[in-house]
Amino acid sequence: MNIQINHMTSAMSRIAIGCALALLAACGESGGTTNTASAPGITTSEIKIGSTQPLTGPAAPGYSEIAPAANAYFQYVNAHGGIFGRKITYEYLDDGYNPTTTSSVTRKLVLQDKVFAVFNALGTPTHLAVVDYLNSEKVPDLFVASGCNCWNDPSTHPYTFGWQPDYTIEGKILGQYIQQNLAGKKVGYFYQNDEFGLDGVKGLDQQISSVASRQNYVPTNTNVAPQIAALQASGAQVVVSFSIPAFTALALLTAAKLHYNPVWVVSNVGSDVPTLTGLLTKFSSGAAGGQLLTGMVTDAYLPLVTDASNPWITLFKKIHDQYIQSLPWDGNVLYGMGAAYAFVQAIKAAGRNPTRAGIVHTLETTKLTGGPGLAPYGYGSNNHLGYLGVQVATIGADGNATTVGPVYTSSDSGSINQYSGTPATPPSNGIPS
Amino acid sequence: MPAVVKGWRLLLTPTLSRHLGLALVAFILLLLLSSQIGAYDDYTLAAVAIFVIATAGLNLLTGVNGQLSLGHGALMAVGAYSTSLLLRGHDLPLILVLLLSLAGASLVGAVFGVAAARLRGPYLAGATLALAVGLPQIATRYSHVFGGEEGLTVPPPAAPSWLGADFPPERWMAWIAIAVALVTLVLLGNLLQSSVGRSFKAVRDHEAAAALAGINVARTQVVAFVVSSACAGLAGSLFAYWSGLTAPAGFGVALSLQLISAIVIGGLGSLSGAVWGSIVLVFVPNFTSGMASSLNLPSSVGNNLPLLIYGAVLVVAMLVVPYGIDGGLRRLLALARARWAGAATNHKGVVDWDDPAGS
Structure with a gap:
């Protein structure tokens, strides 16, 4: 031992001391203090992740901002030293919200670009097309941008994790709000005819006993007049809508045309005010706009975009202004940054030299806390759910949302509980430690 | 004995032996190529081969017989859904699934071909377009059978065990698709050189003259439609295996228009035109798909760039090579x-x- 030390150059001994200190301080289970190419997509200087996003097509309005927003947060992290010195490269490919395209571009990400993980891939019908493939290839499939409860299936899909509250939980909490605050009114449903809408309906049905009319749509058919007319004919005074933004806008415009004015209760994914205002104006060629949104009920699991006093909003707005000024500051941008924050938390927790199995293990065993969410994450060894709850909000005449009542958490079949945890504040440099 | 002699003579006819020889050489070369490239390139190669089958069939109908079809995407959907439904809960051999899917699409093609034979020009285009718009909607209307928007998943064809456990499934898929594409090309090549092929062209060039020459115009058109539908069904079946999923969004009007644009870019009326067109159809979007995130452009530009480039390729191709590549x-x-x-x-x-x- 002595002999070895004597032979060391001063530089080497500095490295050795640095190693020992770093080991004590931070390295933890990962071990080692030098970066190695520990997994596909991980080199000594880069973490490459990929995603499939609707940059064009029926789901593009609003949702096409999510990936650039996440990328803006990654660029911010890269500019501030990266993750253990590695820069994040985020490659997101357009699938046009077409599951067949998702299937082929996901193979491009995995086989050709050799990404470490697929991150925040968007859409229920689209991602269902590849979830088996990603798991058979053992590619981490992190924080799917969809609230389908199909992502929470650790025994068949051990590599897949959800992120936003699942639609069933969301449906239950919205249903509870209707029972408590809109009691006695006739309720109708308008939902996308796939796992997205059906999961939401599953939650609603646990709370709402009688439904006047159940109408659905498919994203490939933009004529929703028959469905809205049927809702009107049924006398529904409250319409719960599990729809993507373009179809929320179509439904609102069609209802306005029919002089039908129910209380609209819209799932979080279809309710972003700036996105809807833009769509309403565009679809009606300027005849209508944001005024149709007044009184709409929705819910939130991140701070409200308009709440300038919230430190998370300050942080993310600052990054937005610096990196993606050309995009509007809205719920989609906030969503993308929130998901990116969660990824940085997870990859940091997985240690200096993460592996594909390692990050899955980390998510199942280490609680991710201190993020922007209003409710806690559900991640555990038997649970791949993200945020466990939401807070109901209403849209005022000025287009700003106001939260109503406490944050509630739930599970797909359990009871609804009030959540009393205090919200976290972001770290001073805006990067999770 | 005479039958055997006749069989040998058939094999020695210049057309068949030339086509078989070419196909065999192409098969060996493509197999060698496929073994040298990565798994994703194999996956792309399989896509080219699958589109070759569909576009070759469409080129026979549109380029050789003069019937415009804007509905071939729907006929591919018939093949793909047949495959998905056949494989739902059963483990049938690939060749049987391919043949049954082909038969299914031929049947739909035959029914539609009878109607198509009575229509000309824009009316034919309109009718086939209706097929492309309408048929995929059946899948969402009867979602308990066809799986709705999410569609039906299809297990990938399993590579035989003698190829080894590490053999990439994408390569096996490519080999299957290449083999089927070459068989299709040989059969279509022979058909075009036969009297049937000549009557296709005769009907395209001048219906009245063809009728005067003793060709049954309507029957010829129906035959062309059926052969073309069979190719579309076969391609659809392989497409289902290739993508692992059959969903209505994958068989929209856009697919039918892409097939048409492929034969126009590649060259109307020739089988090699179908091959060139398929290469463009697969490689251009493949090349442009990463641009949105890799180029530092405003997202409103970057997101639409791949579509813009695809459109530009179409326009430039038409200006530079009006008869296709x-x-x-x-x-x-x-x-x-x-x-x-x-x-x-x-x-x-x-x-x-x-x-x-x-x-």
């Missing part, structure tokens, strides 16, 4: 031949479109 190459070949032969012959770089190879 195949036509352009043949023109080059003819010009070179004329230069070589000098003034001794009267070749002036003119292509005989019905016998462009000059054979």
